[in-house]
């Protein structure tokens with residue numbers, strides 16, 4: 401019997417504690433420039449379906465968070481993957497790929513034409529994920545962050561929808 405695929409749905413306020421727990425498992429100085437604690441989910445609003453979660457048997461295994469880069473009308477066709485994460489136990493089975501695809505489908509429904517994101521140059525796994533899913537490097541901010549006593553580049557990737 402095959403294992404059921406985790407369902408992907410909009411996040412709800414009742415997911416908050418599990419999102420915070422996943423953040424505390426996942427983020428460190430190798431993959432985020434911000435201080436990961438406290439989790440942004442301790443204060444974020446859950447409106448408009450901007451956060452999608454992958455849930456299986458009551459376990460929250462991953463999420464993707466969609467945002468706008470700017471509030472400008474001239475930039476309204478662009479969306480940003482603000483954050484994407486998968487629980488360590490659920491990696492390399494395609495969950496982040498499905499979350500990215502679900503996020504891109506929502507962006508298209510909202511009329512967006514471009515999905516963009518930033519990733520640390522130290523985050524080889526995430527870079528491979530994005531390239532595999534059609535994202536291309538648009539820019540590099542050299543030595544943008546000092547993390548673990550080393551300067552790290554900020555890479556800007558994007559994909560036309």
Ligand SMILES: CC(C)(COP(=O)(O)OP(=O)(O)OC[C@H]1O[C@@H](n2cnc3c(N)ncnc32)[C@H](O)[C@@H]1OP(=O)(O)O)[C@@H](O)C(=O)NCCC(=O)NCCS
Pocket residue numbers: 426427431483484485486487490491492493494495496497498518519520523524525526528529530532
């Ligand atoms: C990056 C991350 C979201 C990937 O999640 P995932 O569910 O394991 O990704 P997928 O299974 O969809 O991977 C799809 C492809 O991406 C690439 N990839 C993903 N993780 C990789 C890794 N650690 N090393 C190398 N390639 C990787 C591979 O090509 C993979 O295909 P394959 O497994 O058939 O080789 C997950 O490792 C994670 O949560 N990391 C910590 C948070 C993070 O860095 N988020 C991104 C911030 S910019």
